[in-house]
Amino acid sequence: AGKVIAIANQKGGVGKTTTAVNIGASLAVAERKVLLVDIDPQANATTGLGIKVSKTQPTTYEVLLGLADINDAVVPYPELKGLFVLPSHIRLVGAQVELRRGSFEKPEFLLRERLQNLREEYDYIIIDCPPSLGILTINGLVAAKTVLIPIQCEYYSLEGLGQLLMTLNRIRKTLNPRLRIEGVLLTMYDPRPNLTKQVEQQIRSYFGHKVYKTVIHRNVRLAEAPSFGKPVILYDISSKGAQNYLSLAQEIIDGEG
Amino acid sequence: AGKVIAIANQKGGVGKTTTAVNIGASLAVAERKVLLVDIDPQANATTGLGIKVSKTQPTTYEVLLGLADINDAVVPYPELKGLFVLPSHIRLVGAQVELRRGSFEKPEFLLRERLQNLREEYDYIIIDCPPSLGILTINGLVAAKTVLIPIQCEYYSLEGLGQLLMTLNRIRKTLNPRLRIEGVLLTMYDPRPNLTKQVEQQIRSYFGHKVYKTVIHRNVRLAEAPSFGKPVILYDISSKGAQNYLSLAQEIIDGEG
Numbered sequence A, B: 001a002g003k004v005i006a007i008a009n010q011k012g013g014v015g016k017t018t019t020a021v022n023i024g025a026s027l028a029v030a031e032r033k034v035l036l037v038d039i040d041p042q043a044n045a046t047t048g049l050g051i052k053v054s055k056t057q058p059t060t061y062e063v064l065l066g067l068a069d070i071n072d073a074v075v076p077y078p079e080l081k082g083l084f085v086l087p088s089h090i091r092l093v094g095a096q097v098e099l100r101r102g103s104f105e106k107p108e109f110l111l112r113e114r115l116q117n118l119r120e121e122y123d124y125i126i127i128d129c130p131p132s133l134g135i136l137t138i139n140g141l142v143a144a145k146t147v148l149i150p151i152q153c154e155y156y157s158l159e160g161l162g163q164l165l166m167t168l169n170r171i172r173k174t175l176n177p178r179l180r181i182e183g184v185l186l187t188m189y190d191p192r193p194n195l196t197k198q199v200e201q202q203i204r205s206y207f208g209h210k211v212y213k214t215v216i217h218r219n220v221r222l223a224e225a226p227s228f229g230k231p232v233i234l235y236d237i238s239s240k241g242a243q244n245y246l247s248l249a250q251e252i253i254d255g256e257g
Ligand SMILES: Nc1ncnc2c1ncn2[C@@H]1O[C@H](COP(=O)(O)OP(=O)(O)OP(=O)(O)O)[C@@H](O)[C@H]1O
Pocket: A011, A012, A013, A014, A015, A016, A017, A018, A019, A040, A044, A129, A130, A131, A187, A188, A189, A216, A217, A218, A219, A220, A222, A223, A224, A241, B010, B011, B012, B013, B131, B154, B155, B156, B157
């Protein structure tokens, strides 16, 4: 059955969406069937793949609130056989208040329930979370079996790790006992500044072998690709960014064992 | 009376905290009295100035919920006469649920009410917002007279602008009719990639003269400074980052007229 991986870190701008989109695409190229679930109201993973959502089209919002069936909301990514997307839309902002209002008995479990029947159909389900520890990210962490943590080698990113680990522990104790760390991914890596080395050392000494061997280097092709609605492997396969994400996907596949 | 400026953009990692801390410090150096309000549960502005919050110390959380008086929570930043901070703490995450629970008649106005009596004491009140459009950012936008929008010249940042403007319009209509855009600030600017020029052109054609003349260039000194608990002007006054933020503070002061 499909492996469900949440891409989460409440620190903003660390490369969650870039990682979700490009791991999803790289796994699809490796002949896996992948569902990319966008639960960020910013809907960056959705627009980063060039998917335009109409007013009447069902999205993560309708699926979570039970207004639409997930099978009616999932769309294929036409340029890559094996890659499918549950698109998001800004109206998902409204769900954060509605989920708390009390009409749902266990609002944290909604995404998990919606994905339940799909797990047999996909090899991987990748969930792109927003930059917060609110009800949407909690839904992602409860639905997932593992969490992949992208992190920049900078001070504020390091500061935030403590909060994230506390949240993961809380979720493991109360909502999802099976939740494990899939891995910690160094992103936007620039080997030149001292700061990078200092922070990297702290991350590796804390997480040890959980830190992926693959490091995602800062590479402008990764920032350009979404403006063309493509993952970087279709935008520029020869780029450092594409090579990094292909090697990361290989590491994830090797871990399938 | 003091000018209240919110630093907001729901897109993560665009330089909100870096801008709040360094504008605050640059205005203090120009002999203004400045209060930096941290309403992000990540508390990056607080730790970025080396402020350690104890368990019993009142923070934004206690002030918002009425558990402590704001005058007991504000602390001076010892290295710069004129700079004061209302510190945040991770427990502020809890306020997002408590503010919605219904015990407050107008939860969106709490920060504005708490700052009411301080406005005479400070020349500027700078509010650092979290990367979301939830109740904490709304509190910041309702308390503020103007909003300064930091933005990277990248695709996802541009995508998010539409949502931010929609939210500002909604707040102007329902909660804070005086809310104006103080300015749009280009951050982490790297003139080399085509992407930068393309996005910059779109931002300037949309916002016109609202875009600050000062552009904040990508400069590693800005990322290093918070690990020493200092604004960049105290960490490395000769750096490009320090020069950029001093010139931005001058633009803001020139606009006082
Ligand atoms: N390795 C990289 N090299 C260069 N640019 C990158 C890299 N990874 C991401 N970016 C760019 O940096 C910005 C932030 O990345 P991204 O939006 O993926 O982060 P995020 O964690 O999803 O942000 P948010 O917290 O808003 O959800 C984007 O403009 C993206 O294109």
